[in-house]
Amino acid sequence: MDKDEIDVINYLDWHAEVNDNNIKPFSIEVLKKAFPEIDEFSLKAIESEWRKARMRMINADFSTFEE
Amino acid sequence: MAYHSRTNDTRGHNENVMANKEVSEWKDRTSRGKEIFVTNTVKKIHPVVDKIVCRLLDVDRIQYVRVSQADLYASSEITIKGRTKTPVSTPGHKSAIGVHLILDYPYNTIQFYEITSAKRGYGGKMVKAVLSSIPEGWQALVAMDYSDGFWDRMIEKYDNISII
Numbered sequence: 001m002d003k004d005e006i007d008v009i010n011y012l013d014w015h016a017e018v019n020d021n022n023i024k025p026f027s028i029e030v031l032k033k034a035f036p037e038i039d040e041f042s043l044k045a046i047e048s049e050w051r052k053a054r055m056r057m058i059n060a061d062f063s064t065f066e067e
Numbered sequence: 068m069a070y071h072s073r074t075n076d077t078r079g080h081n082e083n084v085m086a087n088k089e090v091s092e093w094k095d096r097t098s099r100g101k102e103i104f105v106t107n108t109v110k111k112i113h114p115v116v117d118k119i120v121c122r123l124l125d126v127d128r129i130q131y132v133r134v135s136q137a138d139l140y141a142s143s144e145i146t147i148k149g150r151t152k153t154p155v156s157t158p159g160h161k162s163a164i165g166v167h168l169i170l171d172y173p174y175n176t177i178q179f180y181e182i183t184s185a186k187r188g189y190g191g192k193m194v195k196a197v198l199s200s201i202p203e204g205w206q207a208l209v210a211m212d213y214s215d216g217f218w219d220r221m222i223e224k225y226d227n228i229s230i231i
Contacts, residue, residue, distance in 0.1 A: 001137045006169055009180075013210040013231055021213065053181055054211055060158030060183065062217035065190025 004038055008046045011035070013054075021058050023051055086110035097121060102145075104152050106135040115202060116170065119177075122196035128164045128189060138180075139168045141193070156181040164189040168197065175205040190217065198225040 001009075011034055017024040031043045038046075093112045094103045101124050105112075116134060123129050123141040131154040133140040142154030142165025156165035160183045167181040177197065184190035198207055198221075207228040212218045222228055 001135070001169065003137065006137055006171055009169070010171075016211070018211060018213075056158040057181060058211060058213040060214070062190065062214040064187045065182075065184050065214075065217050066220065067188040067191065 004035070004042075005046050008035060008038070008043065009050050012047065012050050016054070018058070023054055023058075026051075083110075093117070097124065099124060101129070102131050102152075104131070104133040106133075108136045109134055113170070113172065115177075115200065115205065118200040119168070119197055122200045123166070123193065126164075126189065126192050126196055128186065129193075137170050139170060141166055156183055158183045161185060164193070166193045166197070176208050177201060177205065178208045178210065191221075194221050194225075194228075198227060201227050 008031070011031075012026060015030075016026065026047060028040060028044060028047070031047065032040060035043060087110075090105050090109060090112060094105060097103060097117070097120055103120065112134070116139060119139060120132050120134065120141070123132060126141075128143040129141050131140075131142050131145045131152070133152065133154050140154040140156055142156055142163055144155045144160075144163040144165070145152045146155055147153075154165050154167075155163040156167040157163070158181055162185050164184050164186055165182070166179065169178040169180045171178065179194075179197075182190060182193065184193070201207060205227065207225075209218050209228065209230045212230045218228070218230055222230070
């Protein structure tokens, strides 16, 4: 991950809405406004990776994590 | 002009060689028979990364570590895509024990991006390894906590972790 990607991930984390364990779709137009220096294709790719990772964390089973 | 450019190229090359040597020495010193992969873009190992890697490698199941400019992966397993070996940290993985951290140096923060523990107790051990390595003034972050209490218990145990 590079610095741009981390900035987008942080932005998504702060602005995402989660309903019933589902992340509400995020407008690419909003992302484009927040990060005009990053092209749309890259923003979509970062958002998609972030969504997948976050959904995996949301659905993760933490019950075995502790002794 | 040609002379200057050649001189600069040589200096740049030498700096790279020195940096590679430094990283390579760090890997030899730290790995203790386990495998550490460092991406070419990393020229110097940050002291916080050094400490986290050492403590994560103390966790017996952790066999592989990958350090890039902004990420740190550690796991009992790796996936190989092309020439890239990435330790597995996918939550819910059937056999892996691993963690993926995002290193945000400008803000002195470390984010738990992904974590998985196929064996009871290892999630807590990895969190302890990371949180006990973070110096004063740094903090660890967890985004979107849906762990049903795991991170709440970690917050009770450690004072340098927050949920966003």
